[in-house]
Amino acid sequence: MATKLKTVELKLPATTDDLRALEIGTVVYLTGRLYTAREGVYKRAVEDGAGMPAANVDLGSANFHCSPAAVINPDGTYKVGAVTATASFRFAKWLDGWFDISGSNIIIGKGGMTSEIYRNVFVPHNAIYLTTVGYGTGALLGRGIRDVPGVYWRDELGLAQAVWVLDVEHFGPFLVESDLAGNSLFERENAKIAPGIDKLYAGTKPATLRRYGETDDKTEEVI
Amino acid sequence: MIPIASLERTAFDLMAKAAIEIPDDYLAGLRRCADTEKGDLSAFVIQAMLENYEAAKEDRRAMCGDTGVPRWYVKFGNEARVEGGPVALERALRSATARATREVPLRPNRVHPLWRTDHDNNVGINAPEIEYAFHPDADWVDLTTVHKGGLFGSDYRMLFPGDGIEGIKRFYLDTLIGFGKRGLACQPAIVGVGLGGSKDTSMTLGKQASCLRVVGSRNPDPKIAALEEELKEIGNSIGMGAMGFMGSSMVVDCHIEVGYCHTGGMPMSVHMFCLSSRRATARVYADGRATFRTDPDWFTDYSRRSTVEWGKPVAEAAE
Structure with missing residues (x-):
């Protein structure tokens, strides 16, 4: 699509040199093999110690936080409609172990994680984060899927949590959310918006009844 | 008597339409956002979404891979009779939901909250939700499905009466900023605000305000309509656009619905219907014929009535 943003076509698997060229805010399209994995997979593989569902070379090196709107036909073939990411921050706690066993160097998802996670977990593994766009360019992403070479842990985890291996071509768009130095596009944008927020609240006062979360001291009352 | 087969067939068609076709009112609203968006990243996101809607319609595939948690709103005309009764209708809606999940396909999102059991068909305990309303002097049934994340x-x-309008604005901003960062709310959104009622009614009204009213509609109370306009403007002046990137595209429209509440309180809810604002409605008539539309027409003078008796319009009463 036409945009003034810098746009890169990236082949998978991507080398560290390939990733070094990606700045936050760059538009990326992917060609090659990737796989889906989310909380059910992480818990089973990392926490329960089951390891990877297949050889890493068969899964690919980019982990998409999603599950497709898809169905397994009676003849064993697959019909994939749309694919859209799910919010990634919930999965941060498993990623260190996941990078170790998966060897992946690209995480694709929704909303990114904190730059602290990028610095502590992504950077040591030479990994970056790509965010989906919208969110919900599910139909555009669905168009980029050329083949489904395998689905793993379907019986163990169900269709929505299973590992779907996808061979894709011009699959995107995505935006580079974290680079190899651990910078975050979202945090950069948050910082731009922050200075204007106080004046939005001018003239208002906190609600009469407070809630936990507005104070972390649980010895306090909420009134 | 409305044939049950017509209702089930219509319900299936609605599931596909909702998942695939962005409603015209939301699309027009998003295009207005695109025309005024100055943030280059936010503008890119909106442009990608506009292309995505086209791809979904061309390919007949779901616009978003997270096809939400499909649910139903049913409005019975007072004179409508359904073959097999309401139990048969509920079975038909569940059956259509399951079949559409396989055939569109939709993502089978629904699982047991504790055991994570997955029927792979978006049907389970208390799912899909089916809400009911009624309408006088009519023999049709309106079916609406909403697929909301x-x-x-x-x-x-x-909130309490002493929190006032300023308290409403504050909680509204809290919700938009909190969920707008990183675009968790998938804005620009149709924001629904529920004010009053009991706690659960406040949530229900706000959700219905976001999902069942079209962009551009206004509450019939002129002061509430003015507050809708004001909240829309406030939301778009946060400085935040699509995906939480710097910009102005946060709120495509704001809808407020109210219900009488406890004299001591002012409960409030906020809901955001996303870049894939998926809803589709059909009216099924006694002869089984169905007409499709995207305006659920859920809120009416009758549904918002505040008196004990419902007074028929004068012209009808004279007959």
């Missing part, structure tokens, strides 16, 4: 963009708070 289920994780972010909604919140509830018990």
